């Protein structure tokens with residue numbers, strides 16, 4: 001059965017008919033063309049599909065799309081404003097915190113959720129917030145440094 | 158993932174009707190962090206899921222003198238609605254005020270994204286022997302409040318688990334909340350977890366220990382997760398610690414905890430390794446409690 005849901009994604013209102021068993025990840029990518037959340041493990045382990053839902057980081061592969069009716073969703077597509085990259089995006093580039101890039105959208109959204117709640121996290125707090133985001137390339141150090149750099153710049157959003 | 162239907166009832170009557178539809182496998186749905194992976198694996202085959210997050214009282218987190226209560230004064234029990242999320246528990250000043258061992262267990266569970274979705278009721282619903290909330294709820298002597306088509310009941314956590322991934326809920330029954338008495342004055346509780354990674358994985362061994370002043374000494378409670386078909390208390394370890402908590406008693410209690418276990422081999426650890434680690438993790442948890450009792 002299809003359910004009609006209405007949700008706000010990166011500030012825009014969408015109404016879409018979704019199947020009961022389809023995940024938010026699938027609907028974002030395949031019905032709405034929002035492809036920054038990546039399909040990794042689809043098991044809640046890797047965080048490649050991380051989006052911010054109602055202010056907190058969640059794995060979009062573990063949310064049914066119909067559950068997102070009325071929700072506010074943020075993805076990487078909404079990070080840059082007026083053609084300017086978000087400070088986290090700039091820092092990831094400057095610190096070479098991206099290699100293959102597959103984990104990057106999830107890393108950015110987990111980092112944004114952290115800084116939204118805790119603008120000046122310690123390195124330990126950053127690592128703790130990223131436990132659910134696996135990266136097979138960078139070794140994490142540059143990612144943590146990039147986020148620390150933004151935290152030092154003050155209010156990121 | 159196999160197709161299934163989705164329902165979001167507004168009241169319990171509607172929920173019970175859906176959950177007991179004849180000939181259908183209907184699953185309550187909370188945070189979906191177990192339901193989606195298990196369905197994707199094919200281990201669970203729901204015809205439909207019943208989203209319980211809109212039912213009255215399931216998102217409440219408050220102090221309550223509820224009936225049926227546990228004998229403590231009104232306003233002295235913590236009520237955690239079944240659909241309260243792990244991160245809400247981990248960060249709640251109320252939970253940390255007297256029930257900190259539960260906050261520690263919630264914080265030790267999964268990863269940030271999982272804790273933002275996973276609920277306490279879902280943790281008990283899945284009834285994994287490794288459920289992180291279970292040892293904490295065991296030492297807190299919590300009760301599971303259940304509503305069903307045939308009425309309400311309150312089940313002590315100790316009687317809630319029936320085997321690996323099995324609990325005593327009957328078809329159609331829902332956990333509405335967990336009721337936790339206020340621990341005795343001066344209580345200290347610690348949850349220690351060993352897993353393959355420092356964070357983000359299920360427990361190889363999880364140990365909750367609580368102690369409080371009593372007469373001239375202390376009373377102790379010890380509970381173990383992931384080392385038996387269900388989470389368990391270790392009365393043997395408790396009796397030893399009630400007699401004293403010097404180094405010799407701590408070693409003896411940790412050895413008694415070892416004796417209570419019958420772990421399994423799985424992808425996370427061998428049974429032999431688990432049983433050895435019960436000794437170390439129990440000792441570590443007891444020592445952490447002792448340190449807080451005598452700072």
Ligand SMILES: Cc1cc2nc3c(=O)[nH]c(=O)nc-3n(C[C@H](O)[C@H](O)[C@H](O)COP(=O)(O)OP(=O)(O)OC[C@H]3O[C@@H](n4cnc5c(N)ncnc54)[C@H](O)[C@@H]3O)c2cc1C
Nearest residue numbers: 044185187188189190191192267276279280282288289332
């Ligand atoms: C990456 C990852 C890491 C994890 N790490 C841990 C960990 O470290 N420790 C740990 O303990 N668990 C862990 N889990 C397992 C899972 O997150 C927890 O068991 C969680 O608490 C389940 O809650 P939920 O709300 O997501 O449940 P759901 O998936 O919605 O439901 C789980 C089960 O309980 C039933 N159910 C849900 N609510 C109720 C209710 N109110 N009444 C009756 N039945 C109900 C459902 O029908 C289902 O059978 C992990 C999971 C993932 C994906």
Ligand code: FES
Nearest residue numbers: 040041042047061
């Ligand atoms: S794809 Fe969602 S956590 Fe891996």
Ligand code: FES
Nearest residue numbers: 099100135136137
């Ligand atoms: S950059 Fe390749 S997985 Fe992180």
